[in-house]
Amino acid sequence: MPKLTNLELTALADSFPYPNSPDHKIIASSLYQFTSHDLKANLGYLLPFVVDALRDLNDLFVVSDADQRVSIRPEFDTVEKRSKMMNDLALKWRIDNKFRILEGWRSELYPIYYPSSEIYFTIERSASAIFGFVTYGVHMTAYVAASDSKPLRIWVPRRSRTKATYPSMLDNTVAGGIGYPYGVFDTLIKECGEEAGFDPDLIKEKARSVGNVSYYYIRTSSAGGESGFLQPEVQYCYDLEVTEDTPPPRPVDGEAEDFYLWDLERVKEELAVGNYKPNTALVTLDFLVRHGVITPENEPNYLEITSRMHRHLEHPLR
Amino acid sequence: MPKLTNLELTALADSFPYPNSPDHKIIASSLYQFTSHDLKANLGYLLPFVVDALRDLNDLFVVSDADQRVSIRPEFDTVEKRSKMMNDLALKWRIDNKFRILEGWRSELYPIYYPSSEIYFTIERSASAIFGFVTYGVHMTAYVAASDSKPLRIWVPRRSRTKATYPSMLDNTVAGGIGYPYGVFDTLIKECGEEAGFDPDLIKEKARSVGNVSYYYIRTSSAGGESGFLQPEVQYCYDLEVTEDTPPPRPVDGEAEDFYLWDLERVKEELAVGNYKPNTALVTLDFLVRHGVITPENEPNYLEITSRMHRHLEHPLR
Incomplete structure (x- = not known):
């Protein structure tokens, strides 16, 4: 299988064509x-x-x-x-x-x-x-910063093989939807405990709000249920810098099967072969942009990617 | 004067209405x-x-x-x-x-x-x-990270009072347009030397590519020349973490009159009273988002701001 480019990965999550494009007219007409x-x-x-x-x-x-x-x-x-x-x-x-x-x-x-x-x-x-309502979630990337002897590494979970949606695919360290009546950061703390066993005090002290991604997804069969539903989404993004000594994330509620501590070469390889859930791939691309890994010099579609991962959604928002 | 909200600051730089909005129809019709x-x-x-x-x-x-x-x-x-x-x-x-x-x-x-x-x-x-062509620039924010005794502080220059465009307004530590035939990072190194006296080796080693902002500006009289020209712009953003011991930025070519090392309370105050050049305000807002200062909890217009500062421009891009 040919490897996916970062723009193709972006387009898997942001799959609804933009207004003004010919494809949009065809899809929107129905x-x-x-x-x-x-x-x-x-x-x-x-x-x-x-x-x-x-x-x-x-x-x-x-x-x-x-x-x-x-x-x-x-x-x-x-x-x-x-x-x-x-x-x-x-x-x-x-x-x-x-x-x-x-x-x-x-x-x-x-x-x-x-x-x-x-x-x-x-x-x-x-x-x-x-x-086709807009939905909201939190995604956190836990990483161990580069040291003299080791490169930056990310904690990557594999989703449970029994999950209804995207079984066995790779995910962000912690990710979850924001249900009523929870706030953004409350949801993050809750999901960090439920999915990865992170101490709430660690999250309160160290998790850093770093922006968000937004995109317009057309559901596929891997999402479960009918294909084709329009699903505009917002994910609020957090970074958590941990050390070798921080208790590692561990499967708690069965959402994750295991967690791997991977360097960025491995992460990019797994992205390129399509092993990430589409929206978590997008959040990971945003991480790589913010951390100077994907740059205007090495990514030919840089501007298309950064604008599409921050898509202006044409609906009232949170 | 009432203080500007972060959304109002965003709208000063991203001032061309979005397609689908009633204002866009009126302006675009001519x-x-x-x-x-x-x-x-x-x-x-x-x-x-x-x-x-x-x-x-x-x-x-x-x-x-x-x-x-x-x-x-x-x-x-x-x-x-x-x-x-x-x-x-x-x-x-x-x-x-x-x-x-x-x-x-x-x-x-x-x-x-x-x-x-x-x-x-x-x-x-x-x-x-x-x-109305798309133009490109580089903007870098140099900052001293928070320590036990001091909060995070940013190096902020005041533009020369004799500049034709936006005289005496506040700017990002280093900012400049990308002219032909220079690359993005080459331009950054050049501007860092010309505007702030930063050592090229420091920039090569420490400046981190962190994303970009894009927006659709309608020129005002402060930009020099006629008002009303449409000016879609992209600014590639870099962070430079320096220490108290790093030789501070200094005016070299007369673009900057002086550099101030300000904490974020001061930066936010200067933003709110309109002392920043519009697009540098936008880059500073992006910095504050990425550094967890502006968050979904404290900014009611968070999603509108983050999507508008990454506007999808409807023209071929770099």
Whole structure:
């Protein structure tokens, strides 16, 4: 298999074409916007078979074929009403086996924002991709800095072979979705304990907020459930510098099968052969950019990569 | 004066509205694209008075009002022909006092790329904004890391009061445009010596490539010359960690009047009162994001800021 370039790796995570591109016109022509009850905000893009599923629910939604738009009915005018309506619907679909993606039911709520920074409603995590909603997570890269005798090395977990999504693929040291009502850093501390056994005090003292990646993913079969759902995502990124003496990460909750301490040559090799989960590859590329490993001199597609991993998403955001 | 938020600072540098926004439609409706001789690439946006200046040059350009497009005539089919034609025109305009921006003539060539990564032609630096071409620079932030007794501090220069552009404003430790035929890191080393007296060996050993910012600027009067030119820009960013013992930066070529070693409280204060040059403010915000000072917890517009400072520019790039 030919090796993947860093731009190809980026495009695996940021797979929805940009507006203005010919591909975008073709794909977007079949999509409907899912809008707020006041019609002002596009909360996500719907595939045609989802529009069909919403079409008969006249008491919940208004479908406008002329505008390629499905809106929440105006009477759902509070967070509570919208949250109840959306979750009752997701639960009904789950019982009816309407969408395979709901087999991955998480019993975890994700907040949807509108206006930006304000929660508009919450919805069961596994249902959010059906509507194309923006979702949020935290990713942390733990690394041992270079010393005189050894190069910089990263702690890389392999996902459990029994996980429903991306089994056995490589991941960032710690990664998890931000569920309601948790904050960004709270989620990081929680995931660091659950997935890798890191001491909360270590994280509070040493984990450094270093930016975020954002991208527009089109789900594939490896993500579980139906292919094709639009999934705009934001991952808040943290670096954790550890030493040889820091207790190493260890599998706790079974999400990770094992952790490896790899130098960057090995990390780049594993990236290039496609062994990383797409969005964790993107976070790793961001790490390599920030740490001066991928540079304007050695990466011909540098600017395309750095802008696409910080994609401006056309929806209200957290 | 009310203090500027970080999003307002971002918007001072990234001031051209995004496609899909109502403001973009209004502004873009009066703009023409300046395209390659094969009509395939939009190299920049032209203001109406620039289109008028090009309209009579039938032997050089084709103006299509129906498409709101000005293209280079197909007979300019080599880099050499295009470079000569564009520079002869710029020189004629300078002699005729056609555009005030050419009073800042630099005798320095900027490369314009098409396809991406390939030089399509070069043009006198001060003329590039007339055509809305993407330009490139390097910015470096030199800092003394936090110690037990002192917080992290940044070396901040004040621009000379006699500079034509942004006199007396604050800047990044070292900043400069990437002229033809210099590379990114070569330019950094050159500017570090010329502007701040940094030893080339120090830069080669310690300067770390940490990413880039990109943004779409609408020139204001402080930039010198006419207001309103569209100026998409990329700045490659470097961090330089120095110690109390490192010879401090010092004014060499008169670009900087003085250098201050300021803690981040002072830096944030100077940002908020608008004392930074707009694009150097953006680079400083990126530094603060990467160093965990601006975080998802303390910055309500975090995602808007991080995506806008990595704007996807709709033109072929370096």
